[in-house]
Structures are given as structure tokens and as C-alpha cells.
Amino acid sequence: GAGVSQSPSNKVTEKGKDVELRCDPISGHTALYWYRQSLGQGLEFLIYFQGNSAPDKSGLPSDRFSAERTGGSVSTLTIQRTQQEDSAVYLCASSLKGESGTQYFGPGTRLLVL
Amino acid sequence: GESVGLHLPTLSVQEGDNSIINCAYSNSASDYFIWYKQESGKGPQFIIDIRSNMDKRQGQRVTVLLNKTVKHLSLQIAATQPGDSAVYFCAENTRGGSNYKLTFGKGTLLTVNP
Numbered sequence: 001g002a003g004v005s006q007s008p009s010n011k012v013t014e015k016g017k018d019v020e021l022r023c024d025p026i027s028g029h030t031a032l033y034w035y036r037q038s039l040g041q042g043l044e045f046l047i048y049f050q051g052n053s054a055p056d057k058s059g060l061p062s063d064r065f066s067a068e069r070t071g072g073s074v075s076t077l078t079i080q081r082t083q084q085e086d087s088a089v090y091l092c093a094s095s096l097k098g099e100s101g102t103q104y105f106g107p108g109t110r111l112l113v114l
Numbered sequence: 115g116e117s118v119g120l121h122l123p124t125l126s127v128q129e130g131d132n133s134i135i136n137c138a139y140s141n142s143a144s145d146y147f148i149w150y151k152q153e154s155g156k157g158p159q160f161i162i163d164i165r166s167n168m169d170k171r172q173g174q175r176v177t178v179l180l181n182k183t184v185k186h187l188s189l190q191i192a193a194t195q196p197g198d199s200a201v202y203f204c205a206e207n208t209r210g211g212s213n214y215k216l217t218f219g220k221g222t223l224l225t226v227n228p
Contacts, residue, residue: 042221045216102163
């Protein structure tokens with residue numbers, strides 16, 4: 001079956017513009033995670049969704065960042081008024097409910113803010 | 115706060131040799147650990163995991179060792195191949211809701227020389 005997919009694969013934007021990043025999780029996975037990976041760094045947790053529960057937004061770095069998950073499947077991460085420090089790879093992962101820790105990652109979206 | 119870190123940021127080995135990648139964690143309450151492999155331009159790929167009630171687990175050419183006394187984790191790769199060249203991340207479990215929220219280390223770059 002298909003893995004986690006993300007789009008776009010690359011995004012170049014100008015400072016101050018808004019961007020939307022999309023994630024399609026593996027079918028049937030109820031948990032979805034967003035991470036940010038800066039150059040040469042590990043993965044920084046941003047947000048996760050579990051079924052219909054309220055999302056855990058504790059990792060979002062500022063109120064310019066928001067995410068939605070519609071219908072328990074596709075998720076969109078939105079960054080408003082982008083700044084140069086937002087440049088990074090944004091990774092999405094999904095996992096089966098109750099399957100502890102085995103998160104399957106997408107290829108990521110490489111965001112460059114000029 | 116909790117953190118996961120790596121002893122060696124880079125490791126270079128000869129093809130056919132065994133590789134050992136080390137990781138230290140600071141949260142003594144962590145009970146689940148994972149190793150991920152990330153190739154250039156791709157998302158992290160699950161390699162192997164281990165729970166805190168175990169001290170060793172083997173997979174195909176890989177072994178994970180856990181020493182809870184000194185809060186140390188290692189990944190051993192037998193007969194390292196060029197295709198093993200990648201960044202390797204360890205991650206620890208931070209409980210959140212009904213799924214795990216992972217904290218990642220910064221990664222070790224493994225280079226396999228032919």
C-alpha cells in the first residue's frame with residue numbers, strides 16, 4: 001500500500017507570505033504527526049492529531065503556525081507571514097492507534113523562505 | 115527538560131565492517147526507544163525499536179542494546195554496506211495521549227567506504 005505522502009516536495013516563498021503544506025497519511029492510521037527538521041538537526045515535534053481528540057499543539061513555535069486535519073485523514077500545516085527562520089524540512093508521520101511509537105514518515109516538504 | 119543526544123556526530127567505516135552508533139538519553143522515565151535511518155532527501159525510516167524491559171533486541175543485520183543504568187542506547191549494524199550510509203537517529207518515548215510523542219536526537223552520519 002501507499003506510504004505517507006506530502007506535497008509540495010519543495011516550496012520557495014518570500015518572507016511574509018503564507019504557505020500551506022499537505023500530508024496524506026497511510027490509510028487507516030488515526031494518529032498523525034508534524035515535525036520540523038532544520039539543517040543538520042534532529043526532528044522537532046510540532047503537533048499531533050489522534051482521531052477526534054483535541055490535537056496536541058504543544059510543539060508549535062509560534063501562533064503563525066497552525067494545522068488542521070479534515071475528516072480524520074488529510075492534514076494541512078499552515079505557516080502565516082513566513083520568516084527566514086521557518087526554512088526547514090517539514091515532515092509528516094502517521095501511526096496506527098495503539099501501535100506504540102512506530103511512526104511512518106513521509107518524504108517531507110523542503111521550505112525555503114527568501 | 116528531557117533530551118536525547120548522540121556521542122558521535124559522524125562515523126566512517128569500511129564496507130563489511132561492523133558499525134556501532136551510540137546514543138545517550140536523559141529521561142529515566144522513558145520506556146520506549148527507536149532507531150530511524152534517514153537517507154538524503156527522504157523521510158526517516160523505522161529500523162528497530164526496544165522497550166525498557168529488554169536490554170537487547172535483534173533484527174536483520176541490526177542489534178539494539180539498551181543500558182538503563184547509564185541511560186545509553188546503541189545500534190549495531192553487522193557487515194555494513196554502502197546502502198547503510200545515512201543519518202541515524204535515536205528517539206525516545208514521551209507519553210502523550212494514546213499514542214507516543216517521540217523526542218529525537220540530532221543524528222549520526224554514517225559513511226560506508228567501499
